[in-house]
Amino acid sequence: MAEVDHLAAERATARFDVEEMKVAWAGSRHAVHVADRMARLVASDPVFRKDNRTMLSRKELFKDTLRKAAHAWKRIVELRLTEEEADLLRQYVDQPGYVDLHWGMFVPAIKGQGTEEQQHKWLPLAYKFQIIGCYAQTELGHGSNVQGLETTATFDPKTDEFVIHSPTLTSSKWWPGGLGKASTHAVVYARLITEGKDYGIHGFIVQLRSLEDHSPLPGVTLGDIGGKFGSGAYNSMDNGVLRFDHVRIPRDQMLMRLSQVTREGKYVHSNVPKQLLYGTMVYVRQSIVADASKALSRAVCIAVRYSAVRKQFGSQDGGPETQVLNYKTQQSRLFPLLASAYAFRFVGDWLNWLYTDVTQKLEAKDFSTLQEAHACTAGLKAVTTSVTADAIEECRKLCGGHGYLNSSGLPELFAVYVPACTYEGDNVVLLLQVARILMKTVSQLASGKQPVGTMAYMGKVQYLMQCKSAVSSAEDWLNPDAIQEAFEARALRMAVNCAQNISQAASQEEGFYERSPDLLEAAVAHIQLIIVTKFIEKVHQEIPGHGVKEQLQALCNVYALYILHKHLGDFLATGCITPRQGALANEQLGKLYAQVRPNAVALVDAFNYTDHYLGSVLGRYDGDVYPALYEEAWKDPLNETVVPEGYHEYLRPLIKQQQLKLSRL
Ligand SMILES: CC/C=C\C/C=C\C/C=C\C/C=C\C=C\C(=O)SCCNC(=O)CCNC(=O)[C@H](O)C(C)(C)COP(=O)(O)OP(=O)(O)OC[C@H]1O[C@@H](n2cnc3c(N)ncnc32)[C@H](O)[C@@H]1OP(=O)(O)O
Numbered sequence: 142m143a144e145v146d147h148l149a150a151e152r153a154t155a156r157f158d159v160e161e162m163k164v165a166w167a168g169s170r171h172a173v174h175v176a177d178r179m180a181r182l183v184a185s186d187p188v189f190r191k192d193n194r195t196m197l198s199r200k201e202l203f204k205d206t207l208r209k210a211a212h213a214w215k216r217i218v219e220l221r222l223t224e225e226e227a228d229l230l231r232q233y234v235d236q237p238g239y240v241d242l243h244w245g246m247f248v249p250a251i252k253g254q255g256t257e258e259q260q261h262k263w264l265p266l267a268y269k270f271q272i273i274g275c276y277a278q279t280e281l282g283h284g285s286n287v288q289g290l291e292t293t294a295t296f297d298p299k300t301d302e303f304v305i306h307s308p309t310l311t312s313s314k315w316w317p318g319g320l321g322k323a324s325t326h327a328v329v330y331a332r333l334i335t336e337g338k339d340y341g342i343h344g345f346i347v348q349l350r351s352l353e354d355h356s357p358l359p360g361v362t363l364g365d366i367g368g369k370f371g372s373g374a375y376n377s378m379d380n381g382v383l384r385f386d387h388v389r390i391p392r393d394q395m396l397m398r399l400s401q402v403t404r405e406g407k408y409v410h411s412n413v414p415k416q417l418l419y420g421t422m423v424y425v426r427q428s429i430v431a432d433a434s435k436a437l438s439r440a441v442c443i444a445v446r447y448s449a450v451r452k453q454f455g456s457q458d459g460g461p462e463t464q465v466l467n468y469k470t471q472q473s474r475l476f477p478l479l480a481s482a483y484a485f486r487f488v489g490d491w492l493n494w495l496y497t498d499v500t501q502k503l504e505a506k507d508f509s510t511l512q513e514a515h516a517c518t519a520g521l522k523a524v525t526t527s528v529t530a531d532a533i534e535e536c537r538k539l540c541g542g543h544g545y546l547n548s549s550g551l552p553e554l555f556a557v558y559v560p561a562c563t564y565e566g567d568n569v570v571l572l573l574q575v576a577r578i579l580m581k582t583v584s585q586l587a588s589g590k591q592p593v594g595t596m597a598y599m600g601k602v603q604y605l606m607q608c609k610s611a612v613s614s615a616e617d618w619l620n621p622d623a624i625q626e627a628f629e630a631r632a633l634r635m636a637v638n639c640a641q642n643i644s645q646a647a648s649q650e651e652g653f654y655e656r657s658p659d660l661l662e663a664a665v666a667h668i669q670l671i672i673v674t675k676f677i678e679k680v681h682q683e684i685p686g687h688g689v690k691e692q693l694q695a696l697c698n699v700y701a702l703y704i705l706h707k708h709l710g711d712f713l714a715t716g717c718i719t720p721r722q723g724a725l726a727n728e729q730l731g732k733l734y735a736q737v738r739p740n741a742v743a744l745v746d747a748f749n750y751t752d753h754y755l756g757s758v759l760g761r762y763d764g765d766v767y768p769a770l771y772e773e774a775w776k777d778p779l780n781e782t783v784v785p786e787g788y789h790e791y792l793r794p795l796i797k798q799q800q801l802k803l804s805r806l
């Protein structure tokens with residue numbers, strides 16, 4: 142804890158129990174305790190230092206990543222950490238690296254798509270790091286369109302092997318994290334060809350590098366694809382390129398849980414939906430939603446604390462300058478992001494529950510909720526990552542000029558985060574998947590089929606198509622039923638409008654193509670409804686702690702009314718509310734901001750982040766920003782010498798030349 146607390150006055154105005162809010166944020170007292178312990182373990186270990194990261198060259202950064210990953214593993218083994226503890230420790234190390242893909246995609250792909258026998262063989266090796274794996278799906282020529290991948294896996298019955306081959310340049314695997322330099326193995330997605338027939342994309346475990354000296358195996362060409370956006374940031378990751386020249390693997394290295402190739406080369410597909418092949422992506426998408434709230438809350442924590450410390454302009458009578466957090470414009474830009482961090486946290490928890498539930502049903506061969514899992518993971522991944530990426534940039538602006546310094550932590554956070562809008566499915570591509578499911582659901586309404594899960598509200602079509610909001614005062618917008626109804630009506634009407642427009646096109650496909658910009662907006666409206674609904678449900682639960690429920694209620698209302706205000710055009714165009722009701726929502730939003738203001742610093746304290754994890758001089762817990770900024774500047778390599786390198790070569794001759802010219806005048 143800091144000796145001087147420049148934010149003490151802010152903390153004193155909080156009207157709720159921060160310790161209990163930490164529990165609400167983390168999910169349980171146990172979760173707070175474990176996270177706290179792991180965060181402190183990392184923060185106190187010099188190997189995990191990260192304040193110099195943006196000053197390292199790519200090679201140094203990569204080596205630093207290898208060092209941290211090895212040290213983290215050593216600590217995990219030494220301290221016999223549980224899986225939960227180990228995951229948290231890696232999170233707080235906070236440096237993207239091959240380990241993320243090993244645990245996050247390679248292991249889940251084998252678990253989800255491997256037979257029991259295959260799991261028995263490969264997982265123990267992966268668990269002990271005797272092999273390091275990555276997820277090699279995307280190719281130079283194809284990423285979004287998985288069915289368009291070109292790599293082939295041709296069965297050779299003579300030798301009982303698959304021959305993995307990259308027939309074209311565009312079939313080179315391109316992007317897989319951990320592939321470039323670290324991985325020894327990959328789950329490779331390739332077109333399965335047997336008995337002369339192409340059976341489409343399947344997963345195969347392929348060894349890439351020697352387990353003795355790490356050199357590529359014969360027929361394997363691989364390397365790193367090059368530097369990426371931002372200094373430090375995602376450049377710690379060795380995203381790679383990989384080509385195969387007729388590489389042979391035993392038949393039993395095809396992941397055979399969903400379909401098999403027999404010794405004779407017969408293709409056998411188990412009686413399960415083909416989309417289970419995409420299961421690893423669904424799993425990662427749900428974890429990306431949980432991660433969105435982490436990234437967003439970090440940015441918001443920095444911006445809120447700094448806005449409370451930063452002062453600009455005096456009062457009319459020449460008194461002290463005003464904290465920028467007191468400006469209504471600062472509040473109207475920042476508090477919706479604070480509310481979004483909480484909203485994403487709770488919808489992330491719910492999505493994790495949904496994913497677990499669907500997985501259990503799949504184990505029991507019940508595939509009825511697969512579409513719901515796909516729509517929710519795809520849509521929530523798209524909306525939460527897009528909002529978070531934009532919000533981190535907004536937080537940078539909210540911190541003024543100092544936000545642009547690497548030492549603010551925001552440039553690196555943005556650079557690391559922004560590819561989340563692209564990886565695990567480009568956000569537009571994913572929202573169009575949601576839109577397809579919405580259109581299918583609308584088309585089934587006429588036949589009387591009742592939609593279920595997060596689409597259930599569409600079953601109230603008769604009512605929602607004609608209902609009028611009853612709101613007649615700003616306070617009426619505090620009624621969750623009023624909010625819920627407006628969001629449901631907006632989402633349904635947008636979807637029905639799209640469906641009607643599509644039905645007028647020459648074909649469903651052409652209509653979908655022509656109307657895709659509108660479909661995106663309909664999908665966003667549906668996903669925002671889910672986020673609002675889950676926040677409302679959360680607030681309805683019993684939440685212990687003085688004032689905690691009230692604060693969450695206020696944040697829930699901020700989130701919903703901010704979305705309503707931002708997308709007012711949708712609500713008005715669909716006739717769900719009147720312009721007057723829109724104005725009342727905005728009026729209520731202003732009142733809510735005033736309610737949040739005295740609690741703002743405590744609400745970000747509840748995220749319980751260490752200064753190490755935040756990595757920001759502006760977001761320091763003690764608010765002692767200026768000495769830290771000043772000190773940090775001197776650490777820059779440019780300040781190692783008073784006179785810069787290059788002075789004698791380029792500056793002095795220039796200055797002397799000018800002096801000479803002047804002396805001649
Ligand atoms: C590392 C992890 C650890 C922690 C996470 C935290 C941070 C992440 C850190 C770093 C990121 C690192 C790694 C990133 C990795 C990657 O990016 S891996 C590559 C990801 N690639 C993609 O996401 C590709 C996106 N494309 C697709 O998913 C598909 O091609 C498609 C767009 C869905 C289209 O597929 P397809 O052509 O087969 O299908 P359609 O005709 O559109 O649909 C057919 C029916 O299938 C249903 N469907 C589609 N997808 C799914 C699914 N996933 N599950 C269930 N069902 C699905 C679709 O609705 C259609 O249904 P129908 O109408 O009823 O027939």
Ligand SMILES: Cc1cc2nc3c(=O)[nH]c(=O)nc-3n(C[C@H](O)[C@H](O)[C@H](O)COP(=O)(O)OP(=O)(O)OC[C@H]3O[C@@H](n4cnc5c(N)ncnc54)[C@H](O)[C@@H]3O)c2cc1C
Binds near residue numbers: 242279285316318
């Ligand atoms: C940092 C990072 C890490 C990654 N890690 C991995 C990994 O570990 N393993 C792996 O296999 N892959 C990985 N990827 C690849 C990633 O999954 C793909 O880049 C992603 O799926 C997007 O595909 P794409 O690059 O083909 O984009 P494209 O599909 O080429 O997108 C280009 C543009 O076209 C638009 N577009 C595409 N299709 C449509 C459509 N049907 N309708 C409308 N618009 C469309 C998109 O919206 C986008 O604006 C990673 C990528 C990044 C950036």
